[in-house]
Amino acid sequence: MTKNLAAGLISLVLGVVYLFMTLRLPDVSIGDPLGPKLFPVLVGMGALISGALLVVGDIRAAKGGGRQRADEETAVERSARKALYGKIGLTILAGMVYGFILDTVGYLISTFVFMMILMCLVNTIRRMAENTIISLGFSVVTYVLFATIFQVSLPRGILAF
């Protein structure tokens, strides 16, 4: 699938779903009855038309043979792509864990854990000393800056001081 086709399909599907949801919005009796639906209808149409144009353009390009064929992915590229997706997935997972523990164990510990995971992921497990120093430094420095200069209070959790 080409980039144009993918972008077009996404826009098209989003437009259709969005329009469908707009038309299903309940009618309001107060204020202007058309109001809350008018803008979404226009926006949904916009997404639908843009998507359709992209898809049609892509199909026409394919028929005319003008479409550039994507080069076949080599084995090296495929493993690089898989490694990249793995890193992205693990980062998001780490973010979820961070969110899950932040309120209970507090900012300092949870941020340290989050940074540690990221550092191990990106900076590799071999450089453990570097990872620890940066993770610790990051959580302490940001905590102190927030508490003093920016006056934003962060959850202290189990480290109550």
Added chain:
Amino acid sequence: MNLQLGTFSYLMLGFRQAITPINLVWLTAGGLLGTIIGMLPGLGPATGIAVLIPITYGMNPATALITMAAIYYGAMFGGSRSSIMLNIPGCASSIVTCFDGYPMTQKGEAGKALATSAIASFVGGMISVVMMIFLTMPVANAALKFGPAEMFSVMLFALTATVALSQGSIVKGFASLAIGFMLSTIGIDAQTGLQRFTLGITELQDGVDFLVVMIGLYAVAEVFRNYSAIDRKYEISTKSIGKVFMTREDLKKCLMPMLRSSPLGFVVGVLPGMGGSIATMMAYAMEKQISRHPEEFGKGAIEGVAAPEAANNAASSGAMVPLLTMGIPGSGTTAVMLGALMMLGVRPGPLLFQQHPEVAWGVIASMIVGNVILIIINLPLVVPLVRLLNIPQRILLPIIMGLAFMGTYPINYSTFDFFLLSLFGLVGYAMSRLDMPIPPLVLALILGSNAEQSMRRALTISNGNPMTFLQKPISLVFIILTVLSLVYSFTREAKAKRKRSEGVAA
């Protein structure tokens, strides 16, 4: 006469605001941070401001705006560092600086190139602030008279132009714009109290928080993109830089290019969707055209560094004009600034000049002070600053990611936002893989509810007659401009396509 006197006294009011100790400290810090952000490849001004949003949480509006503006034009100073030293642009506005900056380094003139870029940035910044001083009052006064119909048409033009005038596929830009609008309609409708598109999720009743979306799209997605090049390392020897200075002869050579490129950059910066990268290309092309020795361009011509560097700084001041006077950002970077300001409860626009002139003029005056500070930072400190380019990506990326998450949390004190942040990190990554531009989405998201309310209010006033947008003269002008920018962009794309297919045939 009266108007100029007014402007002058407002400017003095601004200076009083700009030189308070706290503002001076943040001005310097912002400029320095901006220089560093601009310098590091893969970290542009929009990402930089998105990541640094948390530092504004405890600030008063004037300080926050001064700091963010300093980061923005500081990045314009810094962007050329890696262009000159490594032939890798630090941000999109410094791509053109590579053309002659890097050849100068190869000739052993790195110090001269760095000095030229700093001085040209300073000149561009100063000239454009002066232009800004004279332009803001009339624009703000005019905008004050705008009714809902005019406001809607201006926003329509700004958003269309952002898609039409930027490079890349126009249809994809409109798709991105539509998605941004969709996101902006999520939540409770302000006029009727109707819940729209919340999918039953309580956290979405107040709408999607645009700051979280922006941090996701700019900071998280940026790190995801850079994950593929973790082992990239830049080796710089600072010994080879030499003396960081310009001779009198160099200055003479660069004077006219700087004086020509600054106003050009400013005008381009004011227009929505154009911004620094286009300003630098136009300035470079212009100088090459009128130069008596065009063959030297691309081989280390000093004018080839001075012109784009003056232009991109001038463009960054220009971009502040629509933001401050109308509350309409014309680029991703200014949209992020607007988002951060709205979080602090400040809405830039004509009313800002009327109700809080000390904030609006404080920023303008601070830009004069800031440019002076930045040239002081950038000339003698350039060597230690350039060393920062040696920070490996594998340490930088986790820190940016950490800043993105920790900066998101205090926005709503809700960990639901971490989910949104990750989601939009993925969305931003997917969009860049599909070559879909991100700025239209961000602009539509931040202006969407305003645009919708203006449109509905205008229609209510006119009893539902849509012709109202064409009957008001100012509104009509902007509708015509919208149509023209569309026609222009589609013909440009069609022409490019024809050229490409001819190239294939031949």
